[in-house]
Amino acid sequence: MDIQVLGALAVRERGVSITPTAPKPRRVLALLALHADQVVPVSALIEELWAGEPPRSARTTLQTYVLQLRALIATALEQVAQDGAREAARAPRTAKDVLVTLPGGYLLDSHGGTSDVREFDRLAGTGHRAMDAGDFPGAARLLREALSLWSGPAFADVQGGVQLDMETRRLEETRLCALDQRIDADLRLGRHRELIAELTVLVSRYRTHENLHGQFMLALHRSGRRGEALDVYQRLRATLVRELGLEPSAALRGLQRSMLTAVPDAAAGTDGSAGDRLLRVG
Secondary structure (H helix, E strand, O other): OOOEOOOOOOOEEEEOOOOOOOHHHHHHHHHHHOOOOEEEEEHHHHHHOOOOOOOOOOHHHHHHHHHHHHHHHHHHHHHHHHHHHHHHHOOOOOOOHHHHEEEEEEOOOOOOOOEEHHHHHHHHHHHHHHHOOOOHHHHHHHHHHHHHOOOOOOOOOOOHHHHHHHHHHHHHHHHHHHHHHHHHHHHHHOOOOHHHHHHHHHHHHHOHHHHHHHHHHHHHHOOOOHHHHHHHHHHHHHHHHHOOOOOHEEEEEEEHHHHOOOOOOOOHOOOOOOOHHHHOOO
């Protein structure tokens, strides 16, 4: 089984889709797919479907959705068996083997298939470790590969409930963390000019994200565009004060001061003051 949730939901059994179109069965599959090969408690599924106000028939209705999913799985398994003679020689899987009922919940058995979330976590984790070890080319490559698995917001075409909305926010935070470190690695590799277009878009999308603004300031400054870099700081400060009642962090204020007082070669990375080091490594 191949599972994709980092964008539109797609769950396939050997290439055959088992993704329903009805909103609530789709939510059930989305939560099961995110936690493939793990038990998802009935209580979590009910919370997802009815947001703390389940009807008396909640468990029965949930079982109906599970039966609908199993019907799709059974159809996919039949098609797979018809398409490949080798399948006939194997002990056939049944829908109940794929969507398993266990004490307290349900489990979607991927049978060793792929999951974009698991692959993202693996690549991003390896990339973070490479960053910690000072392997900036390796970190940039691994984190870029991890981020390429995203084709849009997680569960982009699923009407999420409480559980999925929470998971979507968590996944977005992990994506932003990987993105932040990938940009940091690229800055350390001297790719500041290449980053300017990407960061222009990112700071417009994440208007209060200080790290991204700091990275944009560095990329501009190192490209000889100090005035624009300082303008980025002023726009961020105005947004933070207006929308959150906050001043920029001490680190970002320090970066601004370093740019205001930088000597001409500071952007190239001289070994000098703490401000110069901020300009050098971000």
